[in-house]
Amino acid sequence: MLLLVLKRILLGFITLFIVSLITFSGVEVLPGDACTTYLEREAYGAALEACYERLGLNTPAYERYISWAAGVLQGDFGYSLSGEMRINDVLGPRVKNSMVLASASILIGIPIALLLGIITALWRDKLPDIIISTITIFSMTIPEFISATLLILIVAIWLEWLPGIVIVPTGASISELLPNIILPVIAISMIMTAHMARMVRSSVIQVMASDYVQMAILKGVPYWTMVFKHVLPNALLPAINVVALTIAWLLGGVVVTEVVFNYPGLGRLVIESISNRDLPVVQALAIILASIYVSINLIADLMTLMLNPRLKSLQIKK
Amino acid sequence: MDSAVQTINNLTIGFKSQKGKQISILKNISTTIKKGETVGIVGESGSGKSTLALAMMGYVKHGLYTISGECLFHSNNLLEMKNKDLENIRGRKIAMIPQNAGQSLTPNLKIGYQIDEALKLHTDLKKEERDKKISELLNKVRLPSPEIMAQRYPHELSGGQQQRVAVAMALAGNPELLLLDEPTTGLDVTTQAHVLELLNFIAKDTGTSMVYVSHDLGAIAQVSDRVIVMYSGEIVLDGPVRSILKNPIHPYTFGLLKSIPKLTSPGLPDSMSGSQPQPGTIKTGCSFYERCNLAEDKCKNNSPTLEYIDDLNTSVRCFKYKELINVKETNLDSVKSINNDVLQNEILDISKVSISYAKQKFIDQLLNKIDDSNPTVQDINININKGETLALVGESGSGKSTILKSIAGLLKTKDGMIKFDKDKVLSNDLKMRDPGFLRAIQLIFQNPDESLNPNHTVEEIVSQPLRLYFGLKGDELKQKIIEVLEKVRLGEFYLTRYPRQLSGGEKQRVAVARAFAAKPDIILCDEVTSALDVSVQAAVLNLLQELKEDFGTTYIFVSHDLAVVRAISDRVAVLYQGRLCEIGPSKNVYQLPSHPYTEVLLGAVLEPDPDVKPKLVAEDIVEEKPPEQGCSFQGRCPRILGDICKNEVPPWQIGENGNSIRCHIKVEDLKKQQNIN
Amino acid sequence: MTLEKEQKKNNLQKVYEVIKTMASKPSGLIGLSILLFHVILAITSPLYVPYDYKAIDPSLMLQAPSSEYWFGTDSLGRDVFTRTILGGRTALTVTFFGSLIALLWGGALGIFCGLVGGKIDDVVMRIIDAFLSIPWILAMLLIVSLLGTTTLVLIPALGFFYGKGIVRVARAATHDVIAKDFIVSARARGHSNLSIIWNEILPNVRDAIMVEGAMRWSWMLLGFSSLSFLGFGVSPPTPDWGLMISNARGLMSFAYWAVLAPIFGLSSLIIGINLTADAFAKALGIDRSTKAPV
Numbered sequence A: 001m002l003l004l005v006l007k008r009i010l011l012g013f014i015t016l017f018i019v020s021l022i023t024f025s026g027v028e029v030l031p032g033d034a035c036t037t038y039l040e041r042e043a044y045g046a047a048l049e050a051c052y053e054r055l056g057l058n059t060p061a062y063e064r065y066i067s068w069a070a071g072v073l074q075g076d077f078g079y080s081l082s083g084e085m086r087i088n089d090v091l092g093p094r095v096k097n098s099m100v101l102a103s104a105s106i107l108i109g110i111p112i113a114l115l116l117g118i119i120t121a122l123w124r125d126k127l128p129d130i131i132i133s134t135i136t137i138f139s140m141t142i143p144e145f146i147s148a149t150l151l152i153l154i155v156a157i158w159l160e161w162l163p164g165i166v167i168v169p170t171g172a173s174i175s176e177l178l179p180n181i182i183l184p185v186i187a188i189s190m191i192m193t194a195h196m197a198r199m200v201r202s203s204v205i206q207v208m209a210s211d212y213v214q215m216a217i218l219k220g221v222p223y224w225t226m227v228f229k230h231v232l233p234n235a236l237l238p239a240i241n242v243v244a245l246t247i248a249w250l251l252g253g254v255v256v257t258e259v260v261f262n263y264p265g266l267g268r269l270v271i272e273s274i275s276n277r278d279l280p281v282v283q284a285l286a287i288i289l290a291s292i293y294v295s296i297n298l299i300a301d302l303m304t305l306m307l308n309p310r311l312k313s314l315q316i317k318k
Numbered sequence B: 001m002d003s004a005v006q007t008i009n010n011l012t013i014g015f016k017s018q019k020g021k022q023i024s025i026l027k028n029i030s031t032t033i034k035k036g037e038t039v040g041i042v043g044e045s046g047s048g049k050s051t052l053a054l055a056m057m058g059y060v061k062h063g064l065y066t067i068s069g070e071c072l073f074h075s076n077n078l079l080e081m082k083n084k085d086l087e088n089i090r091g092r093k094i095a096m097i098p099q100n101a102g103q104s105l106t107p108n109l110k111i112g113y114q115i116d117e118a119l120k121l122h123t124d125l126k127k128e129e130r131d132k133k134i135s136e137l138l139n140k141v142r143l144p145s146p147e148i149m150a151q152r153y154p155h156e157l158s159g160g161q162q163q164r165v166a167v168a169m170a171l172a173g174n175p176e177l178l179l180l181d182e183p184t185t186g187l188d189v190t191t192q193a194h195v196l197e198l199l200n201f202i203a204k205d206t207g208t209s210m211v212y213v214s215h216d217l218g219a220i221a222q223v224s225d226r227v228i229v230m231y232s233g234e235i236v237l238d239g240p241v242r243s244i245l246k247n248p249i250h251p252y253t254f255g256l257l258k259s260i261p262k263l264t265s266p267g268l269p270d271s272m273s274g275s276q277p278q279p280g281t282i283k284t285g286c287s288f289y290e291r292c293n294l295a296e297d298k299c300k301n302n303s304p305t306l307e308y309i310d311d312l313n314t315s316v317r318c319f320k321y322k323e324l325i326n327v328k329e330t331n332l333d334s335v336k337s338i339n340n341d342v343l344q345n346e347i348l349d350i351s352k353v354s355i356s357y358a359k360q361k362f363i364d365q366l367l368n369k370i371d372d373s374n375p376t377v378q379d380i381n382i383n384i385n386k387g388e389t390l391a392l393v394g395e396s397g398s399g400k401s402t403i404l405k406s407i408a409g410l411l412k413t414k415d416g417m418i419k420f421d422k423d424k425v426l427s428n429d430l431k432m433r434d435p436g437f438l439r440a441i442q443l444i445f446q447n448p449d450e451s452l453n454p455n456h457t458v459e460e461i462v463s464q465p466l467r468l469y470f471g472l473k474g475d476e477l478k479q480k481i482i483e484v485l486e487k488v489r490l491g492e493f494y495l496t497r498y499p500r501q502l503s504g505g506e507k508q509r510v511a512v513a514r515a516f517a518a519k520p521d522i523i524l525c526d527e528v529t530s531a532l533d534v535s536v537q538a539a540v541l542n543l544l545q546e547l548k549e550d551f552g553t554t555y556i557f558v559s560h561d562l563a564v565v566r567a568i569s570d571r572v573a574v575l576y577q578g579r580l581c582e583i584g585p586s587k588n589v590y591q592l593p594s595h596p597y598t599e600v601l602l603g604a605v606l607e608p609d610p611d612v613k614p615k616l617v618a619e620d621i622v623e624e625k626p627p628e629q630g631c632s633f634q635g636r637c638p639r640i641l642g643d644i645c646k647n648e649v650p651p652w653q654i655g656e657n658g659n660s661i662r663c664h665i666k667v668e669d670l671k672k673q674q675n676i677n
Numbered sequence C: 001m002t003l004e005k006e007q008k009k010n011n012l013q014k015v016y017e018v019i020k021t022m023a024s025k026p027s028g029l030i031g032l033s034i035l036l037f038h039v040i041l042a043i044t045s046p047l048y049v050p051y052d053y054k055a056i057d058p059s060l061m062l063q064a065p066s067s068e069y070w071f072g073t074d075s076l077g078r079d080v081f082t083r084t085i086l087g088g089r090t091a092l093t094v095t096f097f098g099s100l101i102a103l104l105w106g107g108a109l110g111i112f113c114g115l116v117g118g119k120i121d122d123v124v125m126r127i128i129d130a131f132l133s134i135p136w137i138l139a140m141l142l143i144v145s146l147l148g149t150t151t152l153v154l155i156p157a158l159g160f161f162y163g164k165g166i167v168r169v170a171r172a173a174t175h176d177v178i179a180k181d182f183i184v185s186a187r188a189r190g191h192s193n194l195s196i197i198w199n200e201i202l203p204n205v206r207d208a209i210m211v212e213g214a215m216r217w218s219w220m221l222l223g224f225s226s227l228s229f230l231g232f233g234v235s236p237p238t239p240d241w242g243l244m245i246s247n248a249r250g251l252m253s254f255a256y257w258a259v260l261a262p263i264f265g266l267s268s269l270i271i272g273i274n275l276t277a278d279a280f281a282k283a284l285g286i287d288r289s290t291k292a293p294v
Helices: A002-029 A034-042 A045-055 A061-073 A087-122 A127-141 A144-158 A174-208 A211-218 A223-261 A266-275 A279-307 A309-317 B049-055 B083-089 B111-122 B127-140 B146-150 B159-171 B189-206 B217-223 B241-246 B251-258 B297-301 B329-333 B362-366 B400-408 B435-440 B458-470 B474-487 B504-517 B534-551 B562-568 B596-604 B643-647 B667-676 C003-024 C026-048 C080-086 C089-116 C118-133 C136-147 C151-178 C181-189 C193-229 C241-249 C257-283
Strands: B004-016 B022-034 B038-042 B065-073 B094-097 B177-181 B209-214 B226-231 B234-240 B307-309 B314-316 B346-355 B377-385 B389-393 B415-420 B441-444 B522-526 B554-559 B571-576 B579-585 B652-654 B660-662
Touching: A002 A061, A002 A279, A002 C118, A061 A279, A087 A127, A087 A174, A087 A223, A087 A266, A087 A279, A127 A174, A127 C257, A144 A174, A144 A223, A144 C193, A144 C241, A144 C257, A174 A223, A211 A223, A211 B094, A223 A266, A223 A279, A223 C136, A223 C193, A266 A279, A266 C136, A279 C118, A279 C136, B004 B049, B022 B049, B022 B065, B022 B209, B022 B234, B038 B049, B038 B217, B049 B177, B049 B209, B094 B159, B111 B127, B111 B146, B111 B159, B127 B146, B127 B159, B159 B189, B177 B189, B189 B209, B189 B217, B189 B596, B209 B217, B217 B241, B226 B241, B226 B251, B234 B241, B234 B251, B251 B534, B346 B400, B346 B554, B377 B400, B377 B554, B377 B579, B389 B400, B389 B562, B400 B441, B400 B522, B400 B554, B435 B441, B435 B458, B435 C181, B441 B504, B441 C181, B458 B474, B458 B504, B458 C181, B474 B504, B504 B534, B534 B562, B554 B562, B571 B596, B579 B596, C003 C026, C003 C257, C026 C080, C026 C089, C026 C257, C080 C241, C080 C257, C089 C118, C089 C151, C089 C193, C089 C257, C118 C151, C136 C151, C136 C193, C151 C193, C181 C193, C193 C241, C193 C257, C241 C257
Parallel strands: B038 B209, B038 B226, B094 B177, B177 B209, B389 B554, B389 B571, B441 B522, B522 B554
Antiparallel strands: B004 B022, B004 B065, B226 B234, B234 B314, B307 B314, B346 B377, B346 B415, B571 B579, B579 B660, B652 B660
16 A cells, blocks of 8 residues: 555656656757747847856756756756746745635535536436536536636626736735636636536446446435445546546646736746746746646545555555 | 235336337236245346346336336335335345346445445344344355454455355345345356355245346256246246246247256257347247247237146246147257267377466566466366367366467466477467467357457458468458358358347357368367357357367367366366366266366256255365465365375376376275265 | 458448437537538638738727628727638648647557557656646647747647547557457467557547547647637737637727627637537447546
């Protein structure tokens, strides 16, 4: 059991290592380097030399990778090109802001998704299922920027219920952020919730058709006891991993939504750093987003391990 | 009728086809289950027997619905009852023991919890009383150390143990009626015999009525007082077990009994033509008309009704049953004994073969540690002569299929050598084998659903070996395919069919055709009849025998079914945990004295005869690994001598009848012990 | 008729049957019609658009919908109707060919990994996992910003990024198939690896891969229009829904029509593709709702 956990954690680190290699070599392989892309037309002579000097681009690639990776391991991403600021200072508050947005979406999305998924499965092919399933199909296909734009148009402009654009500074506290994130959270969680609801639905339907659920019915187990004791634990276990993948996928949507709402999170930083060709920041963002992805999947893996009786019994035997 | 527990009146259950047509799965079923009676319901897959069993609990599967009729428990119609009321009957008054207990126990709940749940629902016992009761129940179904068992999850038990748990759970509510849906199918031969014996004991002990649903007449014969035979959704015969199994007066039952291979009358049984019609295809007339030997014009257009015959206490659905009333029981055994031209010419020589299945663990690989002291299959020596049929027999885990795979080159042997045609060594590596040898050895698999590519037509399937080995093309290829299909009695119109459009028997014929298309010298048959219905099994066995006689092919026939093996093989090798126990001519191996394991296996065979009871010699423990040293059967041997069996590999002895037995016990002693018992 | 011809006929018949099954349910029929409508529109629209999509006329700025300008005009005075019916052309072309590329390389690598197994498979899957963990938007933005926004960059880049998920599906499907006895049977007969892949494996994993490809198509459209929206897709003045929404968004409190028209165009196409993919999966008997959108 412990070995399994360690193995998963090790695999997570290997994945991150490969990610760092990919981003690092990706930047190396693509035409131009940090200095030429940053300086653009002025990339010649003394200015270029100075830039190389400053970034240490004169040393061989592997040496740079090692020193960069060593920094990252200690939580230091180095300096950005544009502001010559420490990347850590730039990222810190924005990571927090984005986490607030993402966690709020997850916290609201998962329970709704579970509820909708279970309802649609239990009332399969009946009216509640048909209505909810139709809605989920629509809400999972519409891109975030469209639902965000529509939300702003309807709720903020026409109805004037909520502010359409987030106007808080990057360093705002959570209590300052909260009223502003209602619309972004709705926009982000729509796709995710729809996806998860569909997955939960099909997982529950699958379990409902199993021999052991039929057996529970034939044993005289009351309907809701059967649902809670025999169906849900077995249906939700395999759904955990898929839910984790959906959450990880949501990160891309967060970026777009943040731009639409002018939210001071990682999303805008992504666009800004890419527009400014600030490659060190881009690398840092890649690593951070990848680590979030890896940790979410790791948590899901560990949860599955803990909850699965097949693996639990391994523990007992040892 | 005295004290009927359940009465079914004119029950018809069906579904709506995609075109909106109503198709019946059960047609006009009427019968009564009396108190204390055990009724066996027998039929092939698709006969509607499981649907009937579920209807007896007021349960109709998603997609099916009741068209007409009623299912009365005492006097309440279960099919119209509210869910709330059904919850009070299910598990308390009527309980079900399912076919596959492994899949019918909820995987996330402990055994103890699942039994406790039934107790909580259906009794008024307090917590401590219930805990005691759980132990009692587990004891009753003869599970070792009940307290520990209760703490286990379903997947931690063996198939036989899971089935026992299902029995204990069903008994928790003290039901008046117990429904058993194929409760022993899928279990090993010896386990099956033990579970049946337990069920018989429980029937006597508790006095509940039982309905035992099965395709296996052998199992039905052991437990039932009365037998109902179903065909194509109808009851065709209903009467006391002895009269049904010894003098069946319906032509289907008659043919079915004739088509079962039996140990008491060895040889190939008569086969029945065709297969059971799909639901919805028969509109008028008797549903058995197509396959019936006695059929006449009347049967084609008129449906017979279920007629009660007073002096036989039997109901039958046939116009011509009178022709069968006086047929004597002995006529059932019209078997054709096989007579192969075996040349004293060795075609395959398996010498000292060991095969290791265990994958090396990563850490072991690093440390270069190879654990091969205890391979899955060890020390196999068998010579096979040209034209012979050699059978490998054993329960699951005996390594019989593993040996077949290594002959085919699909698994590498760890030690030893396989020689073809006297002196040609077969390479261990499939890629290194001479194409001629590959052609010479062909395989037929257990389940044609898996062995035929679902995306290929029959024509494409049979064309594969013809193109590969003989480079045939165009019209010549087509001609040859038609020729090969004719050999397995499939007409030209099968060419464009996909496997899903064929019945089980037809699919297996295609697989046989594909193997024979290569003109092989040896065909390896891996449980080729296990997935087939009884009436179809005999036809496939007969076909294989005919083809063999035509082409002089050698068969290596793997099966767990001792009766089938007895019917088709010249020689038998008995395997336990990957080690040979006994080998010799079939008729000799099937006679005592024999290896204690052979004795256990033979004792557990269920004959479709209520007067032949199985002999349970050994415990049905499941061993996961062969023992490190000594005799492979030491763990379960009823005649174990002592330390010698645990420490030394037993020697080969020549038995009384010319069979070789690998045992420490002297043949004379075996003879004495086995005759006394 | 020879075997080869019959196979071709069977394949055609299968395609016909699949489409028939898809159209037999209302949702499939709606999806197919929407998709067909958009494809026809994309091919023929340049022939009959009422105005020049790039003609700027400040005097016509932000006109409300009228009989002359059905969907009104945008902030540069361009006809929104013209731009909307032209706005799907790039998106459809890029994502269609992108999905095709994703399908081909993802399918091929997936089958390969499923087949060889062992260490090679482990290593490839690790790398695929690593790519999966980099958010697609970051990677796409980086590539596009460095290599430019021409279709020749977008198609292979999108194709590459959306093919990763197909690798997993193809690999899993191959794993399922190679355990089956008909593959064992073909191996025992001594068929070459290539012939086993072509004759035995491909026909059985084809459906799963194609369904996955259809599904990717709608994701890719979503991704592509998000890129355009962020200003990293097609370059102006080419009409594109994502870009149009982005440009008109700032003024939507005055001119909502300039936003709603492209939103309607894009949403209907994505829904059309999605419903089609769904019906396609159902017609082939594959449940796609259990899959994560990766």
